[in-house]
Amino acid sequence: MSVSSIDLRPNIDRVLNRAFIPTSPDQVSNIIERVLSFSDPEVEAQLACLRDEFAHRHPNLEKSWLRQFEKVAAYFSNEAFLPASRRLLIGAFFTGEYAVESAALFNPSIVPHPDQTDLGPEDLRFILTLRAIGEGHISSIEFRGGVVRNDHSIEMDHATGLVTAPDIEADPTFSRNIFLHKLQEKGLENNWSRSVMNRLGATFTRTELDESLGHAAHETQRHNQDVKRAIECLHWLVNSNYELNFSPPTPLSQRVIFPVSLNESNGMEDARFVRFVDEDAPPTYYATYTAYDGRVTIPQLIETNDFLHFRIRTLTGPAIRNKGMALFPKRIDGRYAMLSRFDDENLYLMLSDDLYFWSDPQLLLRPSQTWELVKIGNCGSPMETDAGWLLLTHGVGPMRKYCISALLLDLQNPLKVIGRLDEPLLKPAVDQTSGYVPNVVYTCGALIHGGRLILPYGLNDTITKIATIELETLLAALVK
Numbered sequence: 001m002s003v004s005s006i007d008l009r010p011n012i013d014r015v016l017n018r019a020f021i022p023t024s025p026d027q028v029s030n031i032i033e034r035v036l037s038f039s040d041p042e043v044e045a046q047l048a049c050l051r052d053e054f055a056h057r058h059p060n061l062e063k064s065w066l067r068q069f070e071k072v073a074a075y076f077s078n079e080a081f082l083p084a085s086r087r088l089l090i091g092a093f094f095t096g097e098y099a100v101e102s103a104a105l106f107n108p109s110i111v112p113h114p115d116q117t118d119l120g121p122e123d124l125r126f127i128l129t130l131r132a133i134g135e136g137h138i139s140s141i142e143f144r145g146g147v148v149r150n151d152h153s154i155e156m157d158h159a160t161g162l163v164t165a166p167d168i169e170a171d172p173t174f175s176r177n178i179f180l181h182k183l184q185e186k187g188l189e190n191n192w193s194r195s196v197m198n199r200l201g202a203t204f205t206r207t208e209l210d211e212s213l214g215h216a217a218h219e220t221q222r223h224n225q226d227v228k229r230a231i232e233c234l235h236w237l238v239n240s241n242y243e244l245n246f247s248p249p250t251p252l253s254q255r256v257i258f259p260v261s262l263n264e265s266n267g268m269e270d271a272r273f274v275r276f277v278d279e280d281a282p283p284t285y286y287a288t289y290t291a292y293d294g295r296v297t298i299p300q301l302i303e304t305n306d307f308l309h310f311r312i313r314t315l316t317g318p319a320i321r322n323k324g325m326a327l328f329p330k331r332i333d334g335r336y337a338m339l340s341r342f343d344d345e346n347l348y349l350m351l352s353d354d355l356y357f358w359s360d361p362q363l364l365l366r367p368s369q370t371w372e373l374v375k376i377g378n379c380g381s382p383m384e385t386d387a388g389w390l391l392l393t394h395g396v397g398p399m400r401k402y403c404i405s406a407l408l409l410d411l412q413n414p415l416k417v418i419g420r421l422d423e424p425l426l427k428p429a430v431d432q433t434s435g436y437v438p439n440v441v442y443t444c445g446a447l448i449h450g451g452r453l454i455l456p457y458g459l460n461d462t463i464t465k466i467a468t469i470e471l472e473t474l475l476a477a478l479v480k
Contacts (some may be wrong), residue, residue, distance in 0.1 A: 003466070004466045006154060006464075007465060008463060009462075010462070010463070011105075013099075015099050015163065016163050017065075017096070018096060018165075021068070028075060028094075043085050043086060046092075047089055064095060065088045066088065072094055099134050099135065100132045104461055105462075106436075106458030107130070107461070108129060108130050108131075108444060108457070109271060109272050109287070111275045111285060112447065113145065114307065120149070122450055123148065124450075125147050126148060127252065128146060129273050130142045131270055138266055141256065141271050142253075142256050143253060143307065144156060152452055154454070157253065160253050160254045163255075172242055173203050173311075174237070175356060176202050179234070181356065181357050182233065186229075186233055237314065239262065240263050243310065243312070244310040248308055257302075257310065261291070264293065268290075268291060269323075270323070271444060272380045273285055273302075285305065285307070286327050288326060288327060290323045290324075298320065315358060316356055316357050319348075326445075329384065337350070340358075341376070341378070345367070346367070347364045347393065348361035349414055364415060367395065370398070371427070372394075372403070379391075379392035379393055379442065379446075382414070383447065387478075389414055390406060391406065392404055392405070401440070402440040402442050404427070406420070406478060407478070420478065435460025435463070436461040437461035440461050441458070442457060443456060451471050453468065453470075454468055455467045
């Protein structure tokens with residue numbers, strides 16, 4: 001194993017504009033009243049000062065102010081007559097900077113870039129995704145680009161000092177199956193909810209759902225408790241399933257996905273990206289991640305084809321529990337395959353005909369080695385080799401020390417373990433144990449290229465490094 005000189009560390013200068021709105025309605029009203037008392041020249045002078053101070057840090061400064069203004073627009077009886085300058089200044093008072101990676105930049109995954117043009121023979125362009133943590137331990141998802149050269153050297157693209165949040169799609173598309181499964185899961189499949197869903201196609205927009213809800217409201221004048229609960233569930237699903245768009249000119253390293261829904265209000269953790277190939281369809285990039293609202297963690301799914309447009313989806317089914325789900329890069333015998341740590345202790349395999357519904361986890365492996373006796377889990381999606389599915393695992397041992405190891409699973413029957421390492425592949429070095437969370441090495445995904453395993457990993461939940469390992473040597477150790 002060799003470790004490259006690449007060392008990605010948190011940068012406190014990378015700041016994102018986000019809402020800064022008091023929880024007290026009276027306080028919000030008081031702030032608005034004070035801003036409205038400004039004369040027109042005072043408003044223009046304030047905006048000029050703010051532009052001078054912050055425009056160089058935010059490519060879409062005024063758009064971010066207007067986004068926050070919309071969140072308090074309900075406080076105005078007729079905001080349509082409010083001049084644009086007033087809207088901007090009011091929005092600025094409800095905006096605050098957030099240093100997205102001020103505390104940590106770690107737990108990476110790596111996938112081939114959709115664009116492999118203008119490269120040398122045997123070069124591979126990749127996208128590295130990272131978990132960034134800022135104030136209050138709120139996690140977001142960042143991106144970096146780079147190239148693995150044919151001599152196995154790794155070059156990282158220059159990272160911009162700016163970060164930009166995407167636009168939220170106003171009328172996103174939803175999957176009918178997700179809504180049906182969740183209503184059934186919550187015991188809310190009844191005549192009313194069926195009448196709403198039966199008017200909709202396999203996919204539908206928010207506008208179409210609102211129209212169907214309008215028909216149902218007209219037909220049912222009095223709502224019983226079950227109907228009210230079903231309405232609440234539908235609103236929760238609408239807020240939890242959303243779409244994001246980055247402008248194509250936005251550099252990859254400038255893009256950041258920051259929590260949007262209540263499910264993930266305290267963080268989007270440990271995204272495990274995988275390039276998924278399905279028959280003759282173009283490749284799709286999926287990522288399972290952990291949504292955390294400050295109390296409960298739930299697995300959710302990200303979908304993208306180009307890392308510009310992202311679809312966020314809820315997952316359903318009795319096996320959607322705990323952290324650390326990882327999707328196989330293709331179907332097995334026509335079914336989707338997923339790894340999980342269903343019980344927060346052991347490693348499980350699940351198969352499903354529906355990408356969004358998961359049940360019947362089958363035990364794959366229990367902790368057995370000293371360095372994994374507390375719990376064992378995956379370190380990203382399995383990688384296909386001629387010898388079998390190469391799966392990186394993490395184990396938690398004494399003193400809450402995290403190590404990375406590996407398994408080899410049968411290609412046709414991944415419940416069959418062909419081999420496993422007797423010792424960690426990577427563990428915290430004696431002189432590198434301190435950080436945001438001590439004694440941790442962890443990854444959310446690696447890739448194979450040019451006969452080597454390219455393994456980015458987080459060190460002590462603080463920084464990110466990249467190691468390369470000779471694949472033939474690793475496979476030989478697994479099947480000895």
